Amino acid sequence: MFVRGTSEEIWKPVKFAFEFTNDCRFEVSNLGRVRSFNKVADGRILNGSITEGYRVIRLKLYKPRDPDTQLSFDQLKEEISKLYKKRREKINNNDYSESIERVTKRLEMKKASLSKKLKKDLKSRTINHHFLIHRLVATYFLPKPKAGHTIVGHLDFDKMNNKLTNLKWMTTEENVIHQSKNPSVIAEKKWRKYTQKPRTKGAKLTSTQVIHIKKQLKRERPMKQIAKQFDISEMQVWRIKSGENWSRVTIPE
Known part of the structure; x- marks a missing residue:
């Protein structure tokens, strides 16, 4: 159990509300870091990108293929396999009863069809999922006081400091009050006074x-x-x- 105020880094697995086929998993820590595990990366830290000052992790995941579509692909792959075998046998046996070029043409058409279907299928199964690191940390390490506390604020106003000790669940009203003390917000208000734009x-x-x-x-x-x-x-x-x-x-x- 993490005690607020300690510096020990604790990791928790990130859970998703949907199923995906990517062979990977993710973990988030109380110190505001996210890491991934897959065949080539064992605990690689993800830096993500920056959106309006917030660090964001963007993932491209894929939904499972439905049984009917999978069957269609299996049948098409089987047809391609048979055409490969047929062409190889004709070449080995010098059998030209049916033109090798004709078999090759059918084979290439089937391969092109498979490639086109795979691209379309992959696009239909793509899930562009992302999460804000500070909200992820709060979700897994900081109990929400009440349902009305929907915003995760940075106590020191530094959006890059996503450590648990710097985060707090707030209501909309609390966040407005908190942001009114933000040095950047105060500076922007002063700037607006001197511009007509x-x-x-x-x-x-x-x-x-x-x-x-x-x-x-x-x-x-x-x-x-x-x-x-x-x-x-x-x-x-x-x-x-x-x-x-x-x-x-x-x-x-």
Whole structure:
């Protein structure tokens, strides 16, 4: 059991709400690190990327193939195997009753068909999954006080410091108060006083726009594209997806 305030690094396995076929697993630590395990990497630390100052881990995972599709692929591979065998036998036996070129052409057509189907299948099974490291740490190491505490704040305002001791679950109101003390926010407010340029990016969304965003998220459209379309940040899209913001707006049945 981790005691808040200690420096010992403790790792916990990351669990997913869906099944995937990738031969890998992930762990998160109370010191804000994430590592992966697979055939070529045994505990490699993942640095991820930076989105609006937050460290994000992006994964490309694949859903299992359904039985009917798998059967179709197995049959096509069997046909290709038989054509390879037939061509090899004809060459070895100098049998030209059926043109070797004709067999080769059929073989290449089957291989092209398999390649095309594999690409389409892989695309349909792709899951572009990502998580914010600070939320991952809080989820696994920091009990949420109440359901209303949906935001994970950085106590020292440093978004790169994802250690457990620097994180706290907050309500929206608590986060607003906390951010009002953020030196960067204070500096930005001072800067705005001396500029006449209106800031339109990130303007408040309407309920209709949020419904459209949620529909696109349901279709697994990349959040970067959604953010660009609605002129908002990826973080805003992520918060809509996670339910931090606009949770009361749902997609009509």
